Amino acid sequence: MHWTLRLLLGDERYEALSDFDCFMKAFPTTLWQGWGSMLRETPSEQFQSASVSQDGVGIAILIERSESEGLLMQAAYPMVVDGAPTEAELLDTLEDDDIPCAGAQLLLTPRRVQLAAFDPDYADHLPLLRPGAHYTCELSALVSSLSPMESSFEITQGPLLEIQRAMRQEQEPGFNPSDLSKVTISNEGLRSFLASDEPLWYTFVTKVENLRAIEFFGNKGWMFEGTVESEDSKDHVPPLRLRFMVMDHATSGYIPREGALVSGSAFLEVQMKEHLPYAGTPWSDRPGASDYLREDILSALRAGESWSGTPPAVQITAQLLSQNGWDVSSPGIWNGPVEHHPPLIQAKRGDVIHLIGLKVNGSEPPPCEFILQVTCQRQGEGHEVKLDAQDATVTHLNLRTLGMWCKDGPSMLPHG
Structure with missing residues (x-):
């Protein structure tokens, strides 16, 4: 049995049932119901699972099919039926x-x-x-x-109390710091x-x-x-x-x-x-956008589909990079009109900074350190961006999320 069953059964009962024979006597086969992955439409050829539960908590067992030994019980785990x-x-x-x-x-x-x-x-x-x-x-x-x-606690000494005293002195002329003897924190x-x-x-x-x-x-x-x-x-x-x-x-x-x-x-x-699918996930119909996007790059997206879809490609690719752990912004070298934002993104993680050019739908990318191949197509009321898993830049940047759909218009812009 898996050691996590201690959380459900307690140490004493877990030790008493650690032998599978004792375990099956305590929970006889008549109690078990079939239970399996919700991702499957048909049973697994190698594994099957079952569970016994009461009041929304229970135990799941995993059984492996062996050609030589038949059905083998591999492990038993605690479970919450509905998380x-x-x-x-x-x-x-x-x-x-x-x-x-x-x-x-x-x-x-x-x-x-x-x-x-x-x-x-x-x-x-x-x-x-x-x-x-x-x-x-x-x-x-x-x-x-x-x-x-x-729900609250009091501070009677230390830096926080001194900070509160100093703030009160600034806000209230004539305030005596010694009058504030404690601070209540909620x-x-x-x-x-x-x-x-x-x-x-x-x-x-x-x-x-x-x-x-x-x-x-x-x-x-x-x-x-x-x-x-x-x-x-x-x-x-x-x-x-x-x-x-x-x-x-x-x-x-x-x-x-x-x-x-x-x-x-x-x-x-x-x-x-x-x-x-990407449509309907938490990141598809609202911005997954990075807090680091500057207003100029956001404004540029209102320009529509010019430059082979570059504005939505820039926005959505920036969101993908952000979702993969990169802080993104407009490149510091760009200072032109917002409607002419180039297919360039600056990506930062820690001390590492890359200037990334986007090759959107096969168009010629601007010369820079890394080139990212981007496919951007209109899908319904928005645009979908896909990256190539074989792209060397995808590998170098360790990108795992390679596709995203966003609705066009103000709804795709970050709040605030």
């Missing part, structure tokens, strides 16, 4: 070092945050997954520790989800929503939802939301309550649901 739905880009697949049929997915969220999440159906649908593609998926967090967090809006040193583990702060008690064959616990990102977003993308499972043995006596601010540690799990 929090989201859309994500698959960046890479990560195989488990200990169990070859187990693994994780490296995902890019709508706010361009990379998350690595364990996939209980990894082996079954691995042949169907394509890095760079977009998927609907469900995310859940299996909690190993949970504790309440104060945690009410605090949300976070930070990777730990251990792969697939995260520390989190969230507010408990939709809390309900659960039970899994004698093990009691709770299920709740919560956002783990702030509500503020320049591109108006909703914050990431997770469904949390926490069993009684992980709370050290703390009983969660609706609306409470809590912190803890959790193991992230994902279920891949459906492959999506």
Whole structure:
């Protein structure tokens, strides 16, 4: 059995069921139901899976077909039957070092945050997954520790108090700094989800929503939802939301309550649901645009389809580079009218800066350090840009996302 079952069963019960014979006696075959990748229309020739669940939590088992030995049970994992739905880009697949049929997915969220999440159906649908593609998926967090967090705290000494005193002196003539003896800091809006040193583990702060008690064959616990990102977003993308499972043995006596601010540690799990075309994904019908695009390049896009589609090609290619981790801007060498913006993009990552010329639909690119071959075509109410995976510049820049569609007009421009 996979060690993550400790999160569901607790240490004592996990140790008692660590032998597969004991495990199958505790969860007899009559309880199991077929369960498999939502990406498949037909069962896998090599693997099949099943699950047993109660109150929305359960165990998934992976069975491998062997010509010589028949059906072999490879592993058992905890699972949340229905996680929090989201859309994500698959960046890479990560195989488990200990169990070859187990693994994780490296995902890019709508706010361009990379998350690595364990996939209980990894082996079954691995042949169907394509890095760079977009998927609907469900995310859940299996909690190993949970504790309440104060909604505010007081600071009675230190730099922050001194800063507040100085600000009050500037704002209020005659203010005596000694009159300010403390500063109250509110945690009410605090949300976070930070990777730990251990792969697939995260520390989190969230507010408990939709809390309900659960039970899994004698093990009691709770299920709740919560956002783990702030509500503020320049591109108006909703914050990431997770469904949390926490069993009684992980709370050290703390009983969660609706609306409470809590912190803890959790193991992230994902279920891949459906492959999506670019249209309809989080990046297609609103700007995936970089915060680094200058107003001149945005204004140039209003010029339409001149220069073989260059204006939308510049905009959408800039978004692709941004989505792949590059900070983009108009080249500093250009200072002409906005309607004549050349097919040039400056890309920066850390101390590395490249000037990239775009060869749009076969047109002659401007001479510069790197040339990127871009195909830009009108598709419906917008334009679609595609890059060539074999392009040397694509390889050099380590670009994974190679295509994007954006609607024409003001809706494709960044907010603000």
